[in-house]
Amino acid sequence: MPENQYEDPFEDRFAAALRDTGHSFRTDDPAALVGRGEVRGRRKQLLRRTAVLGGMTGVALVGVGATLLLTPDVHDPRRTSAAAGPAATTSPSAAGPSPAEPFTGDDILRSLKKLLPQGTYKEEQAQGTDSPMPPHAHVVFDDGRGAAALGLSFDRVEPGSEQARQRATCPDKALVKYDDCTTAKLPDGSRLALFQGYEYADRRADTKRWYAELLTPKGHHVLLTEWNAPAEKGAPVSRPQPPLSVEQLKEVVTADVWPRVVDSMPSRKDRSATSEAPSPGTRDKTIGDTLAGLLPRELKIVGEGGQESEYAYLVVDDGKGGSLVQINVQPGMSDMAGVLFDDAEELADGRLVTTRQSPGEKGAEGVVMWTVDTLRPDGLRVVISAFNTPAQHQDATRDTPALTMEQLREIALSTVWDAGA
Numbered sequence: 001m002p003e004n005q006y007e008d009p010f011e012d013r014f015a016a017a018l019r020d021t022g023h024s025f026r027t028d029d030p031a032a033l034v035g036r037g038e039v040r041g042r043r044k045q046l047l048r049r050t051a052v053l054g055g056m057t058g059v060a061l062v063g064v065g066a067t068l069l070l071t072p073d074v075h076d077p078r079r080t081s082a083a084a085g086p087a088a089t090t091s092p093s094a095a096g097p098s099p100a101e102p103f104t105g106d107d108i109l110r111s112l113k114k115l116l117p118q119g120t121y122k123e124e125q126a127q128g129t130d131s132p133m134p135p136h137a138h139v140v141f142d143d144g145r146g147a148a149a150l151g152l153s154f155d156r157v158e159p160g161s162e163q164a165r166q167r168a169t170c171p172d173k174a175l176v177k178y179d180d181c182t183t184a185k186l187p188d189g190s191r192l193a194l195f196q197g198y199e200y201a202d203r204r205a206d207t208k209r210w211y212a213e214l215l216t217p218k219g220h221h222v223l224l225t226e227w228n229a230p231a232e233k234g235a236p237v238s239r240p241q242p243p244l245s246v247e248q249l250k251e252v253v254t255a256d257v258w259p260r261v262v263d264s265m266p267s268r269k270d271r272s273a274t275s276e277a278p279s280p281g282t283r284d285k286t287i288g289d290t291l292a293g294l295l296p297r298e299l300k301i302v303g304e305g306g307q308e309s310e311y312a313y314l315v316v317d318d319g320k321g322g323s324l325v326q327i328n329v330q331p332g333m334s335d336m337a338g339v340l341f342d343d344a345e346e347l348a349d350g351r352l353v354t355t356r357q358s359p360g361e362k363g364a365e366g367v368v369m370w371t372v373d374t375l376r377p378d379g380l381r382v383v384i385s386a387f388n389t390p391a392q393h394q395d396a397t398r399d400t401p402a403l404t405m406e407q408l409r410e411i412a413l414s415t416v417w418d419a420g421a
Contacts, residue, residue: 102130103261108137111261112152115252117243119143123230129154129264140230146239147230154262155221167215168193172305172313177362177393189217192254194246199232203363207233210242212249220259224252288312291327291384294411299402303390315390316402322390323402327383329417334379341375350377351413355405360387366396372408382412 105126113121119142126137136153157164168191170181178197186192192214199207207229214222226242226249229235244252288304291312295301302322303315313326337352344352352375360367366388373383386401386408403411 102128102264103135104128104130105135105137108135108152108261109139111255111257112137112139112150112252115255116141116150117143117248119243122147129261129266135261135265141243143243145243146228148239148243149227149229149231149235150243151223151225151232153223153225154258154265155223156262156265157215157219157221159217159219164215164219167191167221168213170195171197173391186254190254191215192250194249196246199227200363206237207235208237208242210244210246210249212246212253214253214258216259218259220262222253222258222262224249286312287327287329288314290416291325291411294414294416295325296403296407318402320402321398323398324387324390324392325401325403326385327411328381330381330383332379333375333381336381337375340373344375347413351375353409353413355409357405360389360392360396362392364389364393364395367392367394368396368400370401370403370405370408372405372412374412376418380417382417384408384412 105128108128109124109126121139121141123138123140125139127133127135129135134153134155136151138149138151140147141150142148157167168183170183170193171178176197178195180196181194183191183193193212195211195213197209199205199209207227209232210226212224214220226244228239228242229237287310291314292301292304295314295316299316299318301314302317305313310330311326311328313324315322315324317323341352341354344354346352354373356369356371356373358369358371360369368388369385369392370387371383371385373381375381386403388396388398388401390397
C-alpha cells in the first residue's frame with residue numbers, strides 16, 4: 001500500500017514504552033488536572049521536534065508504523081490465553097474483566113509475555129490502569145539471540161478527531177528516514193501500521209526501532225515498540241534485528257486483550273478545553289495554508305505535508321533547488337518563556353524573539369537550519385525553520401535556505417497568527 005504522509009518525529013517517549021505520552025500525560029489529580037497534563041505533555045513532545053527547535057534532539061513520531069492484514073477467523077491459543085486478563089479477578093470460565101475493572105501492571109506484563117515467543121525477561125516494569133498515568137509495560141526480552149528492549153503503551157483517542165487521524169500512519173519520508181512502513185485497514189475497521197526504522201536519524205549508532213501501532217474505530221490506541229539493543233538509547237547493539245518480525249509485531253499488537261485494557265483506563269471527561277481548542281491560524285484553514293499565504297511570491301511550493309493542528313511543512317523552490325520550511329504554532333506556551341527565551345529580544349508589544357543559525361540535526365552533509373522562535377504575551381508560540389535541503393536527512397542541495405532570516409522573522413511575527421486567520 002502507498003505510504004501515508006505524516007510528520008516526523010514526533011519520536012520521544014517516556015520509558016521506552018511511552019512514544020506517545022505527550023498526548024495522554026496526566027498530572028496527579030485525575031479529576032481536575034487531566035487536560036492540563038495532556039497539554040503540557042503535548043508541549044514537551046512538540047518541543048522535541050527537530051523541525052522547529054534547533055539545539056534540541058529527538059523526534060516525536062506521532063504515528064509510525066506499517067502492517068499486514070489479519071485473518072479474523074484464525075484461532076491462536078496464545079491470544080485466547082492473553083485475553084484472560086487479570087488472573088486475580090476472573091474465574092477460569094470468565095473472558096476477562098469488565099471495562100470497570102482495572103488491569104494492574106502485572107496483568108499487562110502477564111498478557112504480554114503470553115503473546116511473545118519463548119525467551120527470558122529482565123528489567124520488567126509496568127503501570128496498570130489503576131493509575132492516572134497512561135498504562136504501559138517495558139521488558140528486556142532475550143530469545144537466545146541477544147537481549148532487546150520492548151515497550152508497550154496504551155491510549156484512548158476520540159474517534160474522528162485530529163488526534164485519531166494522526167495515529168497508525170507512516171511518517172513522511174521528507175522528515176524521517178526508514179527502511180519500510182506500510183499501513184492497512186483491518187476487517188473490523190481498525191488501522192494497523194508497521195514501521196521499520198532507526199533510533200537515531202543520523203545513524204550514529206546501528207540501533208533499530210520497529211513499531212506496530214493499532215487504532216480501532218472505538219479509539220483504542222495500542223503501540224508496541226522494539227529495539228535490537230537492551231535499551232532504547234545508550235546501549236550497544238546486541239543483535240542484527242529486533243526480536244519480533246513484522247508478522248509477530250502485528251500478532252501481538254492486535255491481541256484481543258489490549259482494547260479491554262484501554263476500556264478500563266480512567267475517563268477523560270474532564271479534559272481541558274484548551275487541549276481541544278484549535279490553534280490560532282487553523283480555525284478556517286490549515287497551518288500549511290496560512291504559511292503558504294505568507295511566503296514571498298517568487299517561491300514555488302513543490303511539496304507539503306505534516307498537516308497537524310499545530311504543525312506543517314512546505315518544500316519551496318526559488319529556482320535554486322528545494323528548501324524545507326517547517327512551522328509550529330502552539331498556544332499556551334507561556335511557561336516556556338524562561339526556558340527558551342531567557343536571552344530573547346523583547347519587542348515593544350511584549351513579544352519575545354530568538355534566532356538561531358545552526359547545522360542540521362539529522363547528520364546529512366552540509367545541512368544548515370535557520371530558525372526564528374517567537375512568543376506572544378498571551379502564550380502563543382510561533383517558531384519557523386528553513387533548511388538548505390528539501391529533506392533534513394538528505395545532503396544539502398543549495399548553499400543557504402530559500403528564506404532569509406528576515407523573511408522567517410516576518411512570517412513568525414505576522415499578525416495573521418494572532419487573528420486566527
